[in-house]
Amino acid sequence: MNQSEETAKISVKDLSLFYGDKQALYSVSLDIEEKKVTALIGPSGCGKSTFLRTLNRMNDLIDGVKITGDIVVDNEDIYKSNDVIKLRTKVGMVFQKPNLFPMSIYDNVAYGPRAQGIKNKKELNKIVEESLRGAAIWDEVKDRLKSSALGLSGGQQQRVCIARAIAMKPDIILMDEPTSALDPISTLKVEELIAQLKKEYTIVIVTHNMQQAARVSDKTAFFLSGEIIEYDVTNNVFSNPKDQRTEDYVTGRFG
Numbered sequence: 001m002n003q004s005e006e007t008a009k010i011s012v013k014d015l016s017l018f019y020g021d022k023q024a025l026y027s028v029s030l031d032i033e034e035k036k037v038t039a040l041i042g043p044s045g046c047g048k049s050t051f052l053r054t055l056n057r058m059n060d061l062i063d064g065v066k067i068t069g070d071i072v073v074d075n076e077d078i079y080k081s082n083d084v085i086k087l088r089t090k091v092g093m094v095f096q097k098p099n100l101f102p103m104s105i106y107d108n109v110a111y112g113p114r115a116q117g118i119k120n121k122k123e124l125n126k127i128v129e130e131s132l133r134g135a136a137i138w139d140e141v142k143d144r145l146k147s148s149a150l151g152l153s154g155g156q157q158q159r160v161c162i163a164r165a166i167a168m169k170p171d172i173i174l175m176d177e178p179t180s181a182l183d184p185i186s187t188l189k190v191e192e193l194i195a196q197l198k199k200e201y202t203i204v205i206v207t208h209n210m211q212q213a214a215r216v217s218d219k220t221a222f223f224l225s226g227e228i229i230e231y232d233v234t235n236n237v238f239s240n241p242k243d244q245r246t247e248d249y250v251t252g253r254f255g
């Protein structure tokens with residue numbers, strides 16, 4: 001057994017996905033390592049988001065989707081188990097645009113734990129504080145927890161979204177272009193946060209920003225037309241790509 005197999009948190013084998021008749025992923029295989037940041041890059045429409053969504057079965061919500069192949073998370077084939085709620089608790093997700101509910105900051109973060117049946121006020125207070133601290137936003141919001149979350153800046157809202165994901169105590173956090181709607185300073189804050197989060201969580205991030213992939217990720221997968229062209233240590237993908245198509249993309253010659 002080599003090292004990457006030993007530490008694989010998610011193991012994807014021969015995964016294909018069809019939207020009706022249209023194939024979007026072609027026999028994708030890759031191992032995602034635990035407590036590392038894995039970046040998914042590639043031109044628009046190459047299947048990055050589709051792939052990301054297969055990891056917590058979000059594509060199940062779309063009519064006509066057919067998936068073949070295996071995704072094993074912690075030794076369990078997620079498409080053979082029917083416990084999608086448990087899966088989505090374990091594999092949290094942060095979207096491109098902050099999508100907080102129109103309620104207070106506190107209630108947003110407490111929403112998931114409450115839905116899981118946690119009612120005890122002290123326990124909820126603890127989860128909310130720990131999650132907001134974990135998302136590096138506690139100091140900015142601790143005096144206004146009961147104010148509307150929608151009154152925060154976009155960058156603050158995105159960190160509260162991350163806190164909301166953390167509150168569910170996931171192992172894995174999927175991020176779909178989490179900074180594309182943010183200004184440069186908020187982007188930097190979220191990137192710093194990602195560097196902190198990987199001490200505890202396995203992170204998979206879709207990004208269009210090459211510098212961001214190079215800055216935050218340990219490994220990078222380059223997708224093209226629904227296939228993985230290259231998957232390697234990030235530094236190799238950017239400095240010493242093996243495939244000409246990867247080189248063309250990371251040097252900005254196409255896409």
Ligand SMILES: Nc1ncnc2c1ncn2[C@@H]1O[C@H](COP(=O)(O)OP(=O)(O)OP(=O)(O)O)[C@@H](O)[C@H]1O
Nearest residue numbers: 019022024042043044045046047048049050051062
């Ligand atoms: N719900 C859907 N129904 C049908 N086709 C879809 C659906 N979602 C995505 N697709 C198609 O699947 C392919 C992959 O799309 P996907 O959104 O995964 O790409 P992407 O690499 O994330 O693109 P972008 O960078 O623009 O977000 C595209 O051809 C897209 O049109």
